Amino acid sequence: MKLYRFITGIDDSEFCHRVTQALNKGWDLSGSPSLTYDATRGATICGQAVTKEVPGDYSPGMKLGDY
Template sequence: MKLYRLLTGQDDAAFCHRVTDALNKGWSLHGAPSLTYNIQTGQVIAGQAIVKEVEGKDYHPEMKLSEQ
């Protein structure tokens, strides 16, 4: 089964650590990162899709993808 997640957050060191943590847990980058600017807060928001293949599991909507 292939799992998909979209990580989003302020473009800062904490976001980079979240992506790095996911990569070290077996997730892979899927596509290029995206950036947008929130004019109200003055923050750059980043997004990165990640995917992971897992064996022996069936998908169900209650899955906590971050724990896979």
């Protein structure tokens, strides 16, 4: 089955570390990153989609971060 996650966070090193961790767990980048500005928080917010092929069947109760 193919899993999908969309990782989001403030544009800082923590966000980059989260994406790097996903890549090192076997996730693949899917498309370009996205950026938006949150005027309320005064911060740029990043998003990056990642996908991963794993054995088994999909269940809505799965914790995708565990993969």
